[in-house]
Amino acid sequence: xxxxxxxxxxxxxxxxxxxxxxxxxxxxxxxxxxxxxxxxxxxxxxxxxxxxxxxxxxxxxxxxxxxxxxxxxxxxxxxxxxxxxxxxxxxxxxxxxxxxxxxxxxxxxxxxxxxxxxxxxxxxxxxxxxxxxxxxxxxxxxxxxxxxxxxxxxxxxxxxxxxxxxxxxxxxxxxxxxxxxxxxxxxxxxxxxxxxxxxxxxxxxxxxxxxxxxxxxxxxxxxxxxxxxxxxxxxxxxxxxxxxxxxxxxxxxxxxxxxxxxxxxxxxxxxxxxxxxxxxxxxxxxxxxxxxxxxxxxxxxxxxxxxxxxxxxxxxxxxxxxxxxxxxxxxxxxxxxxxxxxxxxxxxxxxxxxxxxxxxxxxxxxxxxxxxxxxxxxxxxxxxxxxxxxxxxxxxxxxxxxxxxxxxxxxxxxxxxxxxxxxxxxxxxxxxxxxxxxxxxxxxxxxxxxxxxxxxxxxxxxxxxxxxxxxxxxxxxxxxxxxxxxxxxxxxxx
Amino acid sequence: xxxxxxxxxxxxxxxxxxxxxxxxxxxxxxxxxxxxxxxxxxxxxxxxxxxxxxxxxxxxxxxxxxxxxxxxxxxxxxxxxxxxxxxxxxxxxxxxxxxxxxxxxxxxxxxxxxxxxxxxxxxxxxxxxxxxxxxxxxxxxxxxxxxxxxxxxxxxxxxxxxxxxxxxxxxxxxxxxxxxxxxxxxxxxxxxxxxxxxxxxxxxxxxxxxxxxxxxxxxxxxxxxxxxxxxxxxxxxxxxxxxxxxxxxxxxxxxxxxxxxxxxxxxxxxxxxxxxxxxxxxxxxxxxxxxxxxxxxxxxxxxxxxxxxxxxxxxxxxxxxxxxxxxxxxxxxxxxxxxxxxxxxxxxxxxxxxxxxxxxxxxxxxxxxxxxxxxxxxxxxxxxxxxxxxxxxxxxxxxxxxxxxxxxxxxxxxxxxxxxxxxxxxxxxxxxxxxxxxxxxxxxxxxxxxxxxxxxxxxxxxxxxxxxxxxxxxxxxxxxxxxxxxxxxxxxxx
Numbered sequence: 001x002x003x004x005x006x007x008x009x010x011x012x013x014x015x016x017x018x019x020x021x022x023x024x025x026x027x028x029x030x031x032x033x034x035x036x037x038x039x040x041x042x043x044x045x046x047x048x049x050x051x052x053x054x055x056x057x058x059x060x061x062x063x064x065x066x067x068x069x070x071x072x073x074x075x076x077x078x079x080x081x082x083x084x085x086x087x088x089x090x091x092x093x094x095x096x097x098x099x100x101x102x103x104x105x106x107x108x109x110x111x112x113x114x115x116x117x118x119x120x121x122x123x124x125x126x127x128x129x130x131x132x133x134x135x136x137x138x139x140x141x142x143x144x145x146x147x148x149x150x151x152x153x154x155x156x157x158x159x160x161x162x163x164x165x166x167x168x169x170x171x172x173x174x175x176x177x178x179x180x181x182x183x184x185x186x187x188x189x190x191x192x193x194x195x196x197x198x199x200x201x202x203x204x205x206x207x208x209x210x211x212x213x214x215x216x217x218x219x220x221x222x223x224x225x226x227x228x229x230x231x232x233x234x235x236x237x238x239x240x241x242x243x244x245x246x247x248x249x250x251x252x253x254x255x256x257x258x259x260x261x262x263x264x265x266x267x268x269x270x271x272x273x274x275x276x277x278x279x280x281x282x283x284x285x286x287x288x289x290x291x292x293x294x295x296x297x298x299x300x301x302x303x304x305x306x307x308x309x310x311x312x313x314x315x316x317x318x319x320x321x322x323x324x325x326x327x328x329x330x331x332x333x334x335x336x337x338x339x340x341x342x343x344x345x346x347x348x349x350x351x352x353x354x355x356x357x358x359x360x361x362x363x364x365x366x367x368x369x370x371x372x373x374x375x376x377x378x379x380x381x382x383x384x385x386x387x388x389x390x391x392x393x394x395x396x397x398x399x400x401x402x403x404x405x406x407x408x409x410x411x412x413x414x415x416x417x418x419x420x421x422x423x424x425x426x427x428x429x430x431x432x433x434x435x436x437x438x439x440x441x442x443x444x445x446x447x448x449x450x451x452x453x454x455x456x457x458x459x460x461x462x463x464x465x466x467x468x469x470x471x472x473x474x475x476x477x478x479x480x481x482x483x484x485x486x487x488x489x490x491x492x493x494x
Numbered sequence: 495x496x497x498x499x500x501x502x503x504x505x506x507x508x509x510x511x512x513x514x515x516x517x518x519x520x521x522x523x524x525x526x527x528x529x530x531x532x533x534x535x536x537x538x539x540x541x542x543x544x545x546x547x548x549x550x551x552x553x554x555x556x557x558x559x560x561x562x563x564x565x566x567x568x569x570x571x572x573x574x575x576x577x578x579x580x581x582x583x584x585x586x587x588x589x590x591x592x593x594x595x596x597x598x599x600x601x602x603x604x605x606x607x608x609x610x611x612x613x614x615x616x617x618x619x620x621x622x623x624x625x626x627x628x629x630x631x632x633x634x635x636x637x638x639x640x641x642x643x644x645x646x647x648x649x650x651x652x653x654x655x656x657x658x659x660x661x662x663x664x665x666x667x668x669x670x671x672x673x674x675x676x677x678x679x680x681x682x683x684x685x686x687x688x689x690x691x692x693x694x695x696x697x698x699x700x701x702x703x704x705x706x707x708x709x710x711x712x713x714x715x716x717x718x719x720x721x722x723x724x725x726x727x728x729x730x731x732x733x734x735x736x737x738x739x740x741x742x743x744x745x746x747x748x749x750x751x752x753x754x755x756x757x758x759x760x761x762x763x764x765x766x767x768x769x770x771x772x773x774x775x776x777x778x779x780x781x782x783x784x785x786x787x788x789x790x791x792x793x794x795x796x797x798x799x800x801x802x803x804x805x806x807x808x809x810x811x812x813x814x815x816x817x818x819x820x821x822x823x824x825x826x827x828x829x830x831x832x833x834x835x836x837x838x839x840x841x842x843x844x845x846x847x848x849x850x851x852x853x854x855x856x857x858x859x860x861x862x863x864x865x866x867x868x869x870x871x872x873x874x875x876x877x878x879x880x881x882x883x884x885x886x887x888x889x890x891x892x893x894x895x896x897x898x899x900x901x902x903x904x905x906x907x908x909x910x911x912x913x914x915x916x917x918x919x920x921x922x923x924x925x926x927x928x929x930x931x932x933x934x935x936x937x938x939x940x941x942x943x944x945x946x947x948x949x950x951x952x953x954x955x956x957x958x959x960x961x962x963x964x965x966x967x968x969x970x971x972x973x974x975x976x977x978x979x980x981x982x983x984x985x986x987x988x
Contacts, residue, residue: 172737173746177774243666252667280671 041159041233042416042479044469044487046176047167047188048427049410050123052491054144055189058121058431062462064345065119066433067455069151071344072331073113073323074439074454076100082334083325093328095299095307099321103311108439109270112458114204114287114318116197117433118154118466120147122426125406138408140494145405147428151327152294153318156479156486157193157432158237160466163486164191189489191464193432198241200434201287202249203459204316207436208286212314213267219286220250222264222274224310226292227255231480235291250283252276256292260306272313285315294324316436344454409472414485424472427487432463465489535653535727536910536973538963538981540670541661541682542921543904544617546985548638549683552615552925556956558839559613560927561949563645565838566825567607567817568933568948570594576828577819587822589793589801593815597805602933603764606952608698608781608812610691611927612648612960614641616920619900632902634988639899641922645821646788647812650973650980651687651926652731654960657980658685683983685958687926692735694928695781696743697953698810701930702780706808707761713780714744716758716768718804720786721749725974729785744777746770750786754800766807779809788818810930838948903966908979918966921981926957959983 072079080097087094123142170176171185201221211219221242225235235253242249252274254260263276264285275282288310292298299307311321325331335341379387407426414421436459468477468484477484566573574591581588617636664670665679695715705713715736719729729747736743746768748757757770758779769776782804786792793801805815819825829835873881901920908915930953962971962978971978 169734169737172742173744174773174775240663243663248666250667279668281668 040415040417041163042414042482042485043163043166044425044485045413045415047171047488047490048412048425048467048469049139049492050189050427050429050467050489051139051142051494053494054121054123054142055429055489055491057144058119058429059462059465062119062431062433063435063460065149066115066117066435066460067457068335068341068344069117069149069323069326070113070115070435070437070457071454072326072335073115073151073320074437075344076104076322079322079325079331083328083330086328086330090296090328092294092296092299093325095296095304096321096325099304099307099311100325102308103321106312109312110314110316111439112204112207112316113320113323113437113439114200114289114316115151115323115433115435115437116153116200116318116463117435118150118156118430119433120150120428120430121145122147122405122407122428125408139410139492142408146332147405148329149327149332150430151319151323153290154430154432154466155231155234155291156430156466156468157197157464158234159479159486160430161191161193161237161464164189164488167488187491189465189467189491193464193466194237194241196432196434196461196463197238198245198249200436200459200461200463201238201242201251201289201318202245202247204318204436205249205286207458208314208316211271211284212269213271213273213284216267216271216273216282216284218250218281218283220252220274220283221287221289222272222285222315223251223253223289224256224260224292225253226298227257231291251289252279252283256290256298257300257302257306260309261302264309266309266313270313272310272315285313287318288313288315289318290324407472412469412487414469414471416482416485418482421471425469426472427467427469427489428477428484429489430466430468432465434461434463435459534911535657536908536976536979537657537660538919538979539907539909541665541982541984542906542919542961542963543633543986544683544921544923544961544983545633545636545988547988548615548617548636549923549983549985551638552613552923553956553959556613556925556927557929557954559643560609560611560929560954561951562829562835562838563611563643563817563820564607564609564929564931564951565948566820566829567609567645567814568931569838570598570816573816573819573825577822577824580822580824584790584822586788586790586793587819589790589798590815590819593798593801593805594819596802597815600806603806604808604810605933606698606701606810607814607817607931607933608694608783608810609645609817609927609929609931610647610694610812610957611929612644612650612924613927614644614922614924615639616641616899616901616922619902633904633986636902640826641899642823643821643826644924645813645817647784648924648926648960649725649728649785650924650960650962651691651958652728653973653980654924655685655687655731655958658683658982661982681985683959683961683985687958687960688731688735690926690928690955690957691732692739692743694930694953694955694957695732695736695745695783695812696739696741698812698930699743699780701952702808702810705765705778706763707765707767707778710761710765710767710776710778712744712775712777714746714768714777715781715783716766716779716809717745717747717783718750718754718786719747720792721751723786725785745783746773746777750784750792751794751796751800754803755796758803760803760807764807766804766809779807782807782809782811784812784818901966906963906981908963908965910976910979912976915965919963920966921961921963921983922971922978923983924960924962926959928955928957929953 083090083093083097087097121144123139124145125138125142168185168188168190171183171188174183176183176185205219205221208219211217223235223239225231229235239251239253242251254263254274254276259276263274265273265275267273267284272285272288273282274285290310293303293307307321311317335344409424409426411422412425414423414425435457438456438458440454440456467487467489468479469487470477470483470485474483479486577584577587577591581591615638617633618639619632619636662679662682662684665677665682668677670677670679699713699715702713705711717729717733719725723729733745733747736745748754748768748770753770757768759767759769761767761778766779766782767776768779784804787797787801801815805811829838903918903920905916906919908917908919929951932950932952934948934950961981961983962973963981964971964977964979968977973980
């Protein structure tokens with residue numbers, strides 16, 4: 001072929017090309033105009049012990065949670081009943097519900113949705129005895145508690161994938177051998193997050209099929225991203241994986257908000273058409289992979305219009321606005337009400353798994369504690385909302401809402417972008433769920449093991465996992481803020 | 495297995511563990527005490543055109559060059575004659591020759607050596623007409639000229655591997671499509687440098703065989719590195735590749751100099767034993783992979799002792815001190831003398847390849863130009879040394895020694911750690927050669943196609959390639975200094 005000449009490309013395309021290159025050069029990037037500097041993601045220097053039985057339990061439950069949240073996402077009336085109280089005060093809930101209402105008016109034209117969920121757990125010690133660090137007995141007593149279910153295209157998968165490779169490497173080089181005791185590196189958990197997230201997106205892309213719009217030849221996945229994005233290093237490997245598949249899945253990025261309205265449009269049958277100035281030919285979008293649009297501030301008028309446009313289209317959404325809404329803690333709380341789980345997971349085999357899931361979910365209670373010392377005025381679980389409604393708002397700040405989780409403490413050395421320190425730590429295990437489902441309203445009504453009255457599961461898989469560790473005296477697990485450190489579970493038989 | 499406790503490891507090991515982790519987090523690192531920040535490696539935004547026929551020619555010649563330099567490395571008398579004039583003034587040559595002499599006194603105990611060579615080329619236009627940028631006719635006229643043969647564990651392989659993946663990705667996303675003309679991404683050259691360098695080291699490791707020293711169970715590759723190393727991002731992928739092979743090859747790093755003397759020792763039969771404080775069990779080193787020890791300042795007394803200790807051992811060296819010495823330009827120059835190549839590549843089939851190689855090598859002439867304007871006093875090639883010997887040294891600085899290469903100019907946009915700029919550029923193509931050979935003095939004397947009177951080639955392969963581009967008005971191609979930018983050849987049929 002002929003030599004390529006830079007002059008043949010528009011300025012727009014060159015600018016975009018430069019942007020593309022920046023991302024190949026960064027870990028977690030902080031960008032300047034012409035280049036990029038990067039800083040490392042925080043990691044735990046030592047893999048943290050997790051009882052193998054608890055880890056296996058979390059894995060085993062994931063497909064049940066997937067099915068549960070898919071079913072919930074297709075019941076907008078139930079969802080509305082759950083979140084209507086927070087709509088006036090929670091601007092994200094308000095924005096998302098307004099998107100749903102706007103789209104519902106003309107009717108949804110895509111009955112299939114993709115979910116890349118992550119269910120987060122902590123280990124929990126029931127007893128009230130003084131906790132001691134690194135106590136094996138404690139670890140063997142610990143049960144698994146669900147902290148939250150994240151149904152919004154959960155992040156952290158790529159980082160967790162790379163960091164477990166690091167820990168496996170360190171283990172194999174003998175760094176974790178202790179005097180006389182060989183380190184069994186097969187005890188380190190493994191994941192293939194990047195491949196499994198890629199596979200799920202590819203399956204949705206294939207399920208969408210050929211371009212429907214006349215004059216458009218190709219389909220592509222569109223990843224909706226935040227501007228000045230700290231998650232680049234977590235997002236990019238998934239894109240590259242999609243391009244690298246045996247049958248490559250074209251994947252492009254687009255910033256949420258104005259760019260969505262500027263570079264996408266709806267075709268005659270509401271196909272989502274993508275025509276940015278840096279591409280020669282327009283594309284029809286098969287899958288909208290949302291990695292932006294999860295924070296309230298993103299939903300100004302333009303943000304709401306952008307989300308409506310995406311949601312109105314024939315593209316398969318990951319997540320749909322309704323499945324996005326299931327991520328509110330209110331929904332988790334409502335699912336713990338007696339009889340609710342059973343309604344969404346109608347009876348056939350799997351009773352045992354359902355029982356286990358119910359145990360987990362029902363344990364997701366909270367304690368409202370007066371932040372003043374003294375004790376005795378704790379309020380528990382579902383008593384909290386009515387209690388608060390009788391309490392003047394001016395007094396709310398004198399209470400702390402605490403999750404009733406007492407994790408075992410383990411000592412570790414954590415290495416963040418600016419700090420290297422040791423201390424007592426606690427960890428959080430996230431299990432990825434990857435699922436593609438069809439609303440039964442339009443789905444082939446044929447009953448199968450994987451379908452119930454609301455949904456038909458087209459695919460229901462456990463993805464990989466994330467595992468994050470923080471100092472015990474820190475409240476937040478945020479990796480971006482430097483508190484959370486990626487880690488690898490060391491599976492122990494106790 | 496039981497949970498791992500940080501307290502079970504010594505401070506030494508923890509410090510080393512932290513060092514290991516830093517390297518997983520960096521691209522090109524600049525280190526602080528507790529963490530690491532990194533900056534990107536320079537890249538060309540557009541792949542640069544190279545006539546496919548010239549690229550193929552360079553690939554085809556590599557095994558001939560490999561064999562040539564292996565043969566030269568086994569002829570210490572010839573090498574001495576070539577470099578003896580520079581020993582008094584070139585402190586690196588002096589150091590390396592003193593190492594050879596010291597080791598030769600007691601005799602070498604390993605007859606097998608590994609070479610990871612890189613032969614560098616530029617395109618060259620013979621005619622003197624005014625060069626115009628991006629002229630396809632010029633490109634089709636361009637011939638290939640060898641700039642240098644690097645026989646010291648050549649670097650850049652990992653970067654080049656990753657940057658070509660980037661250019662392939664950019665091509666597939668449509669970034670290089672021009673109006674109406676699809677970009678054929680199969681025209682972009684590919685390489686698997688990391689895998690091929692890893693395979694060569696693994697072959698040498700296997701060839702070494704089991705540990706010979708009593709009480710030592712395992713063998714490992716030892717990568718000798720520079721302190722505060724900018725090449726981390728180029729070295730680490732090779733280590734990880736070795737650990738990741740189906741049969742993992744244990745690979746460790748050690749800084750050149752004092753650490754070599756502190757953490758290695760010679761066994762009874764001169765096995766190279768490695769016992770750093772951060773490893774539980776000692777290892778016997780199968781292959782010494784030198785990525786340090788190529789700069790004169792590294793050879794103080796301790797550096798010389800360290801190199802002697804490595805060289806005296808039974809470990810297979812990459813490179814041996816004699817093959818290291820073949821990297822001097824003096825050796826290249828001597829090889830261009832009539833009849834020399836033929837002496838080192840004795841006649842059997844392969845005459846044609848040898849003819850091609852001779853053409854290349856013989857073109858490696860230089861021009862000595864007065865740096866004052868005026869012209870007419872140029873001195874060419876082998877006339878230069880006698881001319882200089884008749885010229886008072888005080889006047890030498892008034893001359894410039896230039897390689898007679900006039901590369902075609904191509905415009906590009908180069909993106910370095912701190913700069914993004916466009917302009918006329920020139921490129922350099924490096925072809926990796928991976929070879930394992932045995933000195934015929936001790937080798938099974940059985941004649942084969944791959945053996946001659948000096949050496950027996952145990953393996954002779956073309957590795958991948960590097961491709962670097964710089965602005966035409968800059969003299970140096972150094973990537974570390976920010977001048978050279980990794981690039982991918984766009985193979986054009988002209």
